[in-house]
Amino acid sequence: MLTLPMLEETVQILANDRDTDLYYRLVVRAPQIAPQVQPGQFAHLRILPLQDALLRRPFSIFQVTQDSFSILYKAVGRGTEVLARMRPGEHLSALGPLGHGFTVPSGGREQPVLVAGGYGMAALYLLAERSPQPGVVFVGGKRRVDILCEPDFRALGWEVRVTTEDGSHGQAGLVTEPLQAELRRDPVGKKLFACGPTPMLRAVGKLAEELGVPAELSLDEHMCCGVGVCLTCVVKIRSGEGWEYQRACTEGPVFDARQVVWDR
Numbered sequence: 001m002l003t004l005p006m007l008e009e010t011v012q013i014l015a016n017d018r019d020t021d022l023y024y025r026l027v028v029r030a031p032q033i034a035p036q037v038q039p040g041q042f043a044h045l046r047i048l049p050l051q052d053a054l055l056r057r058p059f060s061i062f063q064v065t066q067d068s069f070s071i072l073y074k075a076v077g078r079g080t081e082v083l084a085r086m087r088p089g090e091h092l093s094a095l096g097p098l099g100h101g102f103t104v105p106s107g108g109r110e111q112p113v114l115v116a117g118g119y120g121m122a123a124l125y126l127l128a129e130r131s132p133q134p135g136v137v138f139v140g141g142k143r144r145v146d147i148l149c150e151p152d153f154r155a156l157g158w159e160v161r162v163t164t165e166d167g168s169h170g171q172a173g174l175v176t177e178p179l180q181a182e183l184r185r186d187p188v189g190k191k192l193f194a195c196g197p198t199p200m201l202r203a204v205g206k207l208a209e210e211l212g213v214p215a216e217l218s219l220d221e222h223m224c225c226g227v228g229v230c231l232t233c234v235v236k237i238r239s240g241e242g243w244e245y246q247r248a249c250t251e252g253p254v255f256d257a258r259q260v261v262w263d264r
Ligand SMILES: Cc1cc2nc3c(=O)[nH]c(=O)nc-3n(C[C@H](O)[C@H](O)[C@H](O)COP(=O)(O)OP(=O)(O)OC[C@H]3O[C@@H](n4cnc5c(N)ncnc54)[C@H](O)[C@@H]3O)c2cc1C
Pocket: 042, 057, 058, 059, 060, 061, 071, 072, 073, 074, 075, 076, 077, 078, 079, 080, 081, 119, 122, 123, 220, 221, 222, 223, 253
């Protein structure tokens, strides 16, 4: 992936509405950042009305136009609860696009297989949109309300296979179960791209290794600075005979699954 310079931009909110029972869809006007975004990158938002606005919050970039980008977010704490109350016309400070994203499939015989949990769907959308050929996306969640943007992927011509732990939508169980069945049936030519909670990523990484299928994983680490300075986000990555710490915000969040050391 070509790395372009990150930018700090004061962005205006164009829309900030509920997307599902749990998630909001925020669209901001960002003519400098939007054209630079690569699949799997994120924006680090400073929520200006928040009293301790110094700390930014990271969000995967979901969709882009020439002069805007959107995110899908869940209100889980102080920052996102304040963000959910902000209205069109108000401003945020955005740093982006940040991080090393996914490798866009090059066409030919490679069959992209996406695996998402929760807001992982948001991180994978641009990859699906920019992939020269459609593939299949396996999406999982605890309940129906955890399944995001299924229609957006179907509109791109992708096959969407849904799993919920309570069986309220799609197949009952974990997302890795139908994935495993599909890969065992026909692993040839497939490449996995995954984003979601750490236990899901670990399972996808192990499956990929066992079946010899290449995989890129977007790791979900807590972040403070987002630009490689504070070292909050370090993860263990294989290097030579051993391993070294790398920063999820700069060398990641996307890493080759074979490089990740899973002893955390
Ligand atoms: C690269 C990256 C991309 C992300 N993309 C999205 C996205 O597209 N949509 C989305 O809803 N969220 C996303 N997140 C998580 C998001 O950054 C946090 O939910 C947000 O920072 C919480 O801020 P807060 O002030 O509301 O919560 P806080 O009050 O700071 O924390 C509330 C709760 O959220 C937990 N939390 C905070 N950060 C994370 C994290 N990184 N992972 C898991 N739990 C966390 C805290 O441990 C705590 O339990 C992403 C995180 C990273 C690192």
